[in-house]
Amino acid sequence: MTLPTSVGLCPDLRQETFELPAQAVSVADARNRVHERLLQWGFAPEVCHTARLVVSELFTNAVLHTDSDRIGCLLYVADGQVRIEVRDQGSYTSTPMLRFPGADEERGRGLQLIETLAQAWGVESAGLGLGHIVWAVIRP
Structure with missing residues (x-):
């Protein structure tokens, strides 16, 4: 894991990057890495x-x-804001978007949670055939 970095004219700029296998067990690792780094900061x-x-x-x-x-x-922190970007390599069957599943559906509420928790979020193409970047900004 890399140490926090101060860069150029923005002394409160800090960032952490990591990459994990695209497996369900990696979700807990990502969650813990982000949590621990923000506590350290x-x-x-x-x-x-x-x-x-x-x-x-x-x-x-x-x-x-x-x-x-x-x-x-x-994980990027500047001007008191926390930005989280997740980049995949793959292709979606469709671009990620907010869904409104029925009460009996078990999935489809993840981006609703992001919408509630984040000040802003969005989806960007990482380039032709390079996947997507889904990001969210949290303001303390």
């Missing part, structure tokens, strides 16, 4: 818990809905 436990939930949902979606071998995560 001095964020309140509530912020760490929120980030933990967000990365869990984003990583789970990448594992379940892409044909990726590996999933990358960028």
Whole structure:
């Protein structure tokens, strides 16, 4: 795991990147890495818990809905905001979007949770055939 970094003219810029196999067991590892790093950076436990939930949902979606071998995560903090980006290698059957499943459906609420917890979120193409980046911003 890399150490926090201060870069250039933005002394509060910190970032952590990691990549894990696109397997269900990696979700817990991603969740714990983000939580621990934010604690080390001095964020309140509530912020760490929120980030933990967000990365869990984003990583789970990448594992379940892409044909990726590996999933990358960028945890980025600047100007007091926490940004979490999850990058997959694979293709979605459709672009990730907010769904409103019926009461009897077991899945489909992950992005609703992101919508509730994050100040902003979105999906970007990582380039032709390179997968997607799904990101969320949390403001403490």
